[in-house]
Amino acid sequence: MDPDAEIDHEGPVPVFRQLVEILRARIDRGDWQPNRPIPSEAQLVQTYGIARETVRKAIRVLVDDGVVFVVHGRGTFVSHPDIQGEQAD
Amino acid sequence: MDPDAEIDHEGPVPVFRQLVEILRARIDRGDWQPNRPIPSEAQLVQTYGIARETVRKAIRVLVDDGVVFVVHGRGTFVSHPDIQGEQAD
DNA sequence: ATAGATTTGTTCGTATGTATA
DNA sequence: GTATACATACGAACAAATCTA
Numbered sequence: 001m002d003p004d005a006e007i008d009h010e011g012p013v014p015v016f017r018q019l020v021e022i023l024r025a026r027i028d029r030g031d032w033q034p035n036r037p038i039p040s041e042a043q044l045v046q047t048y049g050i051a052r053e054t055v056r057k058a059i060r061v062l063v064d065d066g067v068v069f070v071v072h073g074r075g076t077f078v079s080h081p082d083i084q085g086e087q088a089d
Numbered sequence: 090m091d092p093d094a095e096i097d098h099e100g101p102v103p104v105f106r107q108l109v110e111i112l113r114a115r116i117d118r119g120d121w122q123p124n125r126p127i128p129s130e131a132q133l134v135q136t137y138g139i140a141r142e143t144v145r146k147a148i149r150v151l152v153d154d155g156v157v158f159v160v161h162g163r164g165t166f167v168s169h170p171d172i173q174g175e176q177a178d
Numbered sequence: 179a180t181a182g183a184t185t186t187g188t189t190c191g192t193a194t195g196t197a198t199a
Numbered sequence: 200g201t202a203t204a205c206a207t208a209c210g211a212a213c214a215a216a217t218c219t220a
Contacts, residue, residue, distance in 0.1 A: 009208095014206085014207060014208090015207080015208070016207080016208085040184075040185060040186085041185070041186070042184085042185075050208080050209085051208055051209040051210075052209085052210090053207095053208070053209070053210090054207085054208060054209075056186085056187090057207090057208095070186070070187095071185095071186080071216090071217090072185080072186050072187065072215070072216050072217080073184080073185055073186060073187095073215070073216030073217035073218080074184095074185070074186080074216080074217060074218085075184095075185065075186080075217095076185095076186085098204095103202085103203060103204090104203080104204070105203080105204085129188075129189060129190085130189075130190070131188080131189075139204080139205085140204055140205045140206075141205085141206090142203095142204070142205070142206090143203080143204060143205080145190085145191090146203090146204090159190070159191095160189090160190080160212095160213095161189080161190050161191065161211075161212060161213085162188085162189055162190060162191095162211070162212035162213045162214085163188095163189065163190080163212080163213070163214095164188090164189065164190080165189090165190080
């Protein structure tokens with residue numbers, strides 16, 4: 001997925017799925033380093049012109065995949081690479 | 090109605106009607122006291138494995154019947170017993 | 179220690195599209 | 200055509216945790 005892709009509100013792919021792939025691609029590209037925060041929910045809302053609920057839905061997927069972790073009141077951070085893809089069975 | 094009944098997706102009774110009766114039974118049984126919140130819409134969605142719209146439809150019926158009242162951003166609360174069954178004609 | 183701003187967490191409000199009976 | 204049900208999406212209000220000044 002192109003990390004610089006824009007959200008397509010018309011197509012069949014849900015907006016939150018698109019955001020998941022965009023953020024994943026940006027993390028892969030190194031936009032944000034491990035243990036560093038990605039943009040806040042409010043910033044992602046602005047950047048991509050989508051609703052907060054949709055941003056949070058995408059982040060929930062990335063958390064489940066171990067790509068990022070969230071800290072209440074602080075932000076959402078890129079996980080350590082050595083931990084990714086090791087959970088679940 | 091059995092307050093511990095489960096939703097039947099096959100039968101002829103609409104899901105939201107079933108939920109109305111289940112919640113009514115649970116309130117009658119005292120699962121939640123007057124002025125105390127019942128589970129959130131999201132929790133009811135999870136507990137009963139149904140869609141949010143369906144939960145809201147059921148709650149709307151209970152509100153119309155004066156069994157519960159809703160506060161935006163806070164939750165849905167059990168009405169005072171002394172008020173129930175007094176409205177409408 | 180207080181106050182305010184930032185950020186995530188939780189909750190209800192509304193609307194649209196799709197599918198099914 | 201109508202009613203039911205689900206998924207998605209955007210809005211709005213309030214709460215809790217964190218940080219800064």
